[in-house]
Amino acid sequence: MKQFLSDLIHFTLAILLAIPIHSLRILLLRITGMRIGYHCAICRNVDVRSPYRISVGSYTSINKKVLLDGRGGKLIIGNCVDIAQECNLWTLQHDYDSPLYTAIGADVVIEDYVWLASRVTVLPGVKIGYGSVIGTCSVVTKDIPPMSIAVGIPAKVIGKRKDCLKYKLGKRGWFH
Secondary structure (H helix, E strand, C coil), X not given: CXXXXXXXXXXXXXHHCCCCCHHHHHHHHHHCCCEECCCCEECCCCEEECHHHEEECCCCEECCCCEEECXXXXXXXXXXXXXXCCCEECCEEECCCCCXXXXXXXXXXXXXXXXXXXXXXXXXXXXXXXXXXXXXXXXXXXXXXXXXXXECCCCEEEEECCCCCCCCCCCCHHHC
């Protein structure tokens, strides 16, 4: 019965998050317990799992078809973070060494001014440091230091970003 209710809530939330009224989507997510800062943009068709374990900072943009998973731990997204479309942020996965295929979870932290390009996957237990950029289609399996540029499967640091970050996201017109 508990699984049925969980699935029903997830299904209902998925339908409601397709609503084209941005302020209503933000309100619905806040009602479910998700902590959302000021001037955030959360596009339509974002898949949110266990929203009460997810927090999003101010001036953050979350594009369409992003998966935010809070089932295995806390998902903490900082201020001025840009998450491009079709990214997957996981806090829960299966233990491939377990004979029972046991689920294991861990917190995921995305610090301020991080940019996740399209189709990035972040696995449980990862912390992406302040100002880092993760390239398109990368899979982040380990912590990324602040101000890094990382790409690949698994993501590896290939460079450093200049420390001149002053922008604010989330208030741009096409999200509203």
